[in-house]
Amino acid sequence: MNIKKYIKSLVCITVLSFSFSCTEDLNIIPNDDQTTLSQDLFENESAYKEVLAGVYANFSLTGTDGAGSSNLQGIDAGTSQYGRVLLYLQTLSADQMIWSYENDPGTREIQRSIWTAQxxxxxxxxxxxxxxxxxxxxxxxETTEEKLNERNVSQATRDEIVTYRAEARLIRAIAYYHLMDLFGKAPFADETTQINSNPNEILRPELFNYIESELLAIESDLPDPRGNEYGRADKAVAWMVLAKMYLNAKVYIDQDRYTECITYCNRIINGGYSLATNYLHNFMGDNNTNSARNEIIFPLISDGFSVQNFGPTTVMVNGEVGSLEKNGLSLGVSEAGWGGALRVRKQFADLFNGGVFLTDTRNTLITQDRNVNITDISDRDQGYVITKYSNLSSTGATGSSTTFVDTDFPLFRLADVYLMYGEAVLRGGTGGTTTQAIDYVNALRTRANNPEMITTPDFTLDFILDERSRELHWEGHRRQDLIRFNKFTGGNYNWAWKGNASNGISISSHLNVYPIPTTSLASNPNLNQNSGY
Structure with missing residues (x-):
């Protein structure tokens, strides 16, 4: 199963219709009247794999009737595509990105640090x-032993379902991980929760323990690293979530878990991955087949023909096109793109100051005829733009659409593991060495054609934070990183438009987690609002 080409048709005939009966609390509705009853759906044993593809589909698609449709009633596609809202909440809220069109619902408040529960x-x-x-x-x-017995499912399919169930549990763990990180809590439901009931609230410590236990429990049932079909998860994806949780455990549960972070980083590094030969291959329209295939641990799928969505890569490629430059053709989209929708904040641009970054391939800033400062967000000619993501292949071919890009979003990739390893070593974790950590950082710099190799005196936590921004910008990590370094809220570090001030001001610590949405609170009396909102 190649999910990139398979996911669109499957989601329409399986999950969105089949799941309706047990997701009424979300107001998820099929967009046609051709619903499929579960007993009919599973007459063909291939349906189990098809439904699994549909579970993955929620990371990419928002509905069954094109990129603009939504299966969440009352929530449109543009404000609910998984990767896009993840990008907004992790990146637009921090010091790397500015969105020009502040009449787009919610963006003004997110990028100015003035969001509310509405x-x-x-x-x-x-x-x-x-x-x-x-x-x-x-x-x-639908894959319990009892139901498989009722349907007389063959042993061969049952053997496959063991892996399918582990993948479903992993997808669920990723979603809970994002809820834990962004909101500090979640309404908790698993397969034993009564249908249409209001889930009880679960706080970070319990949620952390649950996610950890789930990931450890399913490990043996997942394929080995790089042993699954493209777009499907394996052991390394579970290890990546664990490594992320352990690196941030001081924030989540007030415990140092850096040694465990190093343990799982080592497992991923030894799992057969390697850096893409070219940094930019990770962000091109053929990153599912070029050298990035060796580096990307888990992607969110996008395809201009079969998986059209207004997800993060479609937003970023079209948004990167400068208002002055009209450089869309060089990125594989229309010449004017979205007219300068995205730019970078000064603090990010400053990370590429200096001669050593002139040849660094991570430096895709366009600076000519532009002022680095953005004093008026609506003036799209202010500020630098970048060209990190593109809808071109590594051989220069344009994607299958000039609106919806072919570029998969690299949710997890090896470069991040190298930098997590280094940070965990610096924070006192055991099982790794400073020498090895520096070697990993220098491997990234060598790949980026940066002439300056790092030595021990340079290797500090402040350096790691900056290098993470240079390597991983616009990949949905920055808010989490700044919180871990105690630089997101408060006044230790201010950036342009933080706190709704052009030069940035201190903001309240309650903004380290997002509020529970007012609508979600109203629909579930078991939920409580986060402090400060």
Missing amino acids: NPLILGMFERARASVNFANNFLN
């Missing part, structure tokens, strides 16, 4: 993650 992007993320949980729960409900 923000539609926050609602989109919360409910889209819940949808992933419920789709996974539904799949697990």
Whole structure:
């Protein structure tokens, strides 16, 4: 099963219709009247694999009737595509990105640090993650031993379903991980939760323990690293979530878990991955087949023909086109793109100052005839733009559409593991060495054609934070990183438009987590609002 080419048709005939009965609390509705009853759906044993593809589909698609459709009633596609709202909440909220069109619902508040519980992007993320949980729960409900016995499912299919169930549990764990990170809590439901009930609230410590236990429990049933079909998860994806949780455990549960982070980084590094030969291959329209295939651990699928969506890569490629430059053709989209929708904040641009970054391939800033400062967000000619993502292949071919890009979003990739390893070593974790950590950082610099190799005196936590921004910008990590370094809220570090001030001001610590959306609170009396909102 190649999910990139398979996912669109499957989601229409399986999950969105099949799951309706157990997700009414989300108001998920099929967009046609051709619903399929579960007993009919599973007459063909291939349906189990098809439904699993549909569980994955919630990471990419928002509905069954094109990129603009939404299966979340009252929430449109633009404010609920999983990767897009994740990008907004993790990146637009921090010091790397500016969105020009502040009349787009929710964006103004997110990028100015003035969001409230009524923000539609926050609602989109919360409910889209819940949808992933419920789709996974539904799949697990339909693959119990009892139901397989009732359907006389063959032993060969049962053997495959063991892996399918582990993948569904992993998808659910990823969704809960995002809820834990962004909101500090979640309404908890698993496959044993009564249908149409209001899930109880679960706080970070319990949620952390649950996710950890799930990932450890399913490990043996997942394929080995790089042993699954493209777009499907394996052991390394579970290890990546664990490594992320352990690196951030001080934030989540007030415990140092850096040694465990190093342990799982080592497992991923020894799992057969290698850096793409060219940094930019990770962000091109053929990153599912070029050298990035060796580096990307888990992608969110996008395809201009079969998986059209207004997801993060479509937004970023079209948004990168400068208002002055009209450089869309060089990125594989229309000449004017979205007219300068995205630019970078000064603090990010400053990370590429200096001669050593002139040849660094991670430096895709366009600076000519532009001022680095953005004093008026609506003036699209202010500020630098970048060209990190493109809809071109590594051989220069344009993608299958000049609006919806072929470029998969690299949710997890090896370069991040190298930098997590280094940070965990610096923070006192055991099982790794400073020498090895520096070698990993220098491997990234060598790949980027940066002439300056790092030595021990340079290797500090402040350096790691900056290098993570240079390597991983616009990949949905920055808010989490700044919180871990105690630089997101408060006044330790201010950036342009933080706190709704052009030069940035201190913001309250309650903004380290997002509010539970007002709509979600109203529909579930078991939920409580986060402090400060």
